[in-house]
Amino acid sequence: MPTATTRLLSDMFDAMLVQLGPSGWWPANSPFEVIVGAILTQNTNWSNVEKAIANLRRHDLLDPERLRQARPEIVEACIRPSGFFRQKAKKIQNFLAFLHQEHATGMMDLAHLGTAELRERLLEIKGIGPETADSILLYALDRPVFVVDAYTARICNRHGLVPEDVAYDELQDLFVSHLPERVEQYNEYHALLVRVGKEWCRKREPRCAGCPLQPFLPRHSPPARTP
DNA sequence: GACCAGGCACATC
DNA sequence: GATGTGCATGGT
Numbered sequence: 114m115p116t117a118t119t120r121l122l123s124d125m126f127d128a129m130l131v132q133l134g135p136s137g138w139w140p141a142n143s144p145f146e147v148i149v150g151a152i153l154t155q156n157t158n159w160s161n162v163e164k165a166i167a168n169l170r171r172h173d174l175l176d177p178e179r180l181r182q183a184r185p186e187i188v189e190a191c192i193r194p195s196g197f198f199r200q201k202a203k204k205i206q207n208f209l210a211f212l213h214q215e216h217a218t219g220m221m222d223l224a225h226l227g228t229a230e231l232r233e234r235l236l237e238i239k240g241i242g243p244e245t246a247d248s249i250l251l252y253a254l255d256r257p258v259f260v261v262d263a264y265t266a267r268i269c270n271r272h273g274l275v276p277e278d279v280a281y282d283e284l285q286d287l288f289v290s291h292l293p294e295r296v297e298q299y300n301e302y303h304a305l306l307v308r309v310g311k312e313w314c315r316k317r318e319p320r321c322a323g324c325p326l327q328p329f330l331p332r333h334s335p336p337a338r339t340p
Numbered sequence: 341g342a343c344c345a346g347g348c349a350c351a352t353c
Numbered sequence: 354g355a356t357g358t359g360c361a362t363g364g365t
Contacts, residue, residue, distance in 0.1 A: 155347040196362040
């Protein structure tokens with residue numbers, strides 16, 4: 114017997130998918146490109162990340178070993194459009210050092226590690242926090258890990274499911290504990306939430322008209338009828 | 341010109 | 354443990 118929350122989360126997913134269609138995430142040509150994108154998109158608009166990725170591709174640097182050995186100034190210049198470029202260049206190198214230590218020539222070489230262990234290892238890398246680690250696990254490595262972010266928190270808060278300042282793990286647990294553990298749905302659910310967040314649930318001015326989730330917004334109790 | 345974007349680490353209290 | 358701040362570019 115599904116709980117009300119289980120049913121709600123499932124219905125919200127269906128409504129978003131019906132109205133918006135499949136998201137096709139993560140837009141990238143390889144698992145490695147997903148990882149670079151996951152770091153570059155931290156607190157940054159995706160369109161800026163696309164510019165940075167294009168620059169890296171132009172320099173033939175979308176390869177772990179070539180990127181690891183590239184001069185820092187070149188890498189920084191490539192990723193400059195995505196902002197925080199010095200920090201992010203360092204973060205990428207931190208990840209590449211980890212990959213190198215693992216004797217991995219590509220992301221799929223990490224397949225022997227269990228999901229929980231791999232998540233812990235990723236979180237040890239300076240510059241990779243919970244959202245980035247989970248994005249890597251789900252979108253680059255097809256692990257059943259639900260990704261949440263600021264949009265997820267905002268939307269779930271508007272729907273009365275969590276407090277505004279909900280912790281990452283708690284928000285993640287909301288979905289994990291109410292949805293079947295399926296990579297495909299985890300993938301699509303996060304993508305749909307981001308798309309809805311961008312379009313209808315912006316920080317200052319939520320525009321609920323036309324939002325696929327509008328029918329699920331908590332109803333205010335109707336005004337008492339005067340007899 | 342302010343605000344925001346698919347965060348994170350670090351300092352300080 | 355909670356809160357504040359630096360990081361930096363580009364679009365709205």
